[in-house]
Amino acid sequence: MQPTQAVIGIDLGGTFTKIGIVDAFGNFLALERFPTLADQPFPVFLDELRAVFSEMKDQLSPDVELLLAGVGAPDTNCFTGIMENPPNFNWGEIVPLAQGLSEVLKVPVHVNNDANVAALGEIQFGGAKGMKHFSVITLGTGVGSGFVVDGKLHIGNDGMAGEIGHTIAIRHGRLCKCGLNGCLEQYASVTGIRKSVQFLLEAKDTPSVLRKYDFEDLTGKAINDAALASDPIALEAFEFTGEMLGYKLAEMVAYFNPEAIFLTGGLAKAGIFILEPTLKHLEANLLHIFHGRVKLLISELVDKEGAVLGAAALAWQKVL
């Protein structure tokens, strides 16, 4: 019998890690998730991964052949396979990510920035098929960006290009984990909108269902649910988030002149609540020559484990 070839795709996030076994058509043969425990040392994560992966393999059909693994993770250098000074992980300054994972998974491991693999996923399995110039913006715990330039992933001189999350939305603004002030990540991530809700609750007396939450419990989903119920604080927080994101995306268009921008990650699941204000402020801040020339879209993969599919696309790209 011909074996079924598949790859491992891993989305390593600041909160959860997802691991999928994915065929060449983007079908999941298996999918699991577990807490990343980013505040504990790196070996604790590897032990957890070993246990989860072992169980997945036990349940997999014996004819599945695992070729490679692709990993999307923040702050990784795709040339060296190393995570460098990850601000949201307590794993040290130099984390030998590809090497550590390869020892657990027993296949060669390719790593790249989480937003870069999202861009690869979008071109292989999503809405960017056939596009030469586009951007994917990941709005999760942080904000990342992946750029495809002339059909190829744009990685820069040291493999670290594409950090829109650490461009400045408000000078001298909120302190970011990276050490800079006012980074877009502090406004347009799930963490950012939670902070904006907190600020608005403190600054205004407007009634809001969000007043009943502690900051720890104030999830993106809670804010989204409040917006669905027309809660004024939730709606204003989305408006402000879209203002920051839209104005910075307009700058990004001035640099890259992409055909389309795809939003993905937790905050993109808010759909129209994030899309509408972002589009308004993108248009208002766009240099005139770019008007009508860029599409702002929610990723087709946002509800389909796009980050895992992107990591799998990175692996498939190395096979094909």
Place this chain on the structure above:
Amino acid sequence: MQPTQAVIGIDLGGTFTKIGIVDAFGNFLALERFPTLADQPFPVFLDELRAVFSEMKDQLSPDVELLLAGVGAPDTNCFTGIMENPPNFNWGEIVPLAQGLSEVLKVPVHVNNDANVAALGEIQFGGAKGMKHFSVITLGTGVGSGFVVDGKLHIGNDGMAGEIGHTIAIRHGRLCKCGLNGCLEQYASVTGIRKSVQFLLEAKDTPSVLRKYDFEDLTGKAINDAALASDPIALEAFEFTGEMLGYKLAEMVAYFNPEAIFLTGGLAKAGIFILEPTLKHLEANLLHIFHGRVKLLISELVDKEGAVLGAAALAWQKVL
């Protein structure tokens, strides 16, 4: 006798136009300049160019064979050869630049953004030889940028990528000719530093030799001369200009991760006065992963008619 092959390079600026006849080694066989008269209609410019070019050709050795022309101009679309809505030119919304020039010069004409051709000049005749990822920032009447990504000019989906001059340095800041507020161009161009001097003269009582100038007469050279004489207003204007430029270049590095950034154009001729504060604020605003990974340099071509050489490089690129 073997003819000497050469190309025409034209640097079309908001104030002056320079036209050179350039061989494959970057030698000038002829070079002229004339006022662009950007406030008068486009045909007036073409008539002036016709007269200047005719005189140049009369004085050229008869064995010189002109192959092509390359033109660097702001707001041009390299796919169509059209200048689109140029804010610093009173030439209408759609200027058929390549077509108009081709009729005058009697050779095929390739146009591109002035900053893009500066990048081509830097790679062919300047300090970027062999580099795969670098940026050239032109600090002239306006601010432009050209990006080489993976060894190729980065032009984007519509041929209009690379507009750092119209990213925002100060939100709701100085009104730009493009219609946006606070564009980097309003702070880091020759025009920008003139405005900063004017602001400082008004805001402070500090004695300054620059007080004797009308705004019309306050040239970049006058500010540079004042800085050389340690004039406090001139030095503070350079410091502020470098602060704006450095912080925006740090953002640009987050997007592009280049090996080097080359500064060129009128303001770059100020050398250390612009380089030192720009470098300081670039370093202070750089995301930690990029520290020590980018060189900030004055273009080797800044005093060598680099804009004309860049335009010639664009033409040579099409020949070779």
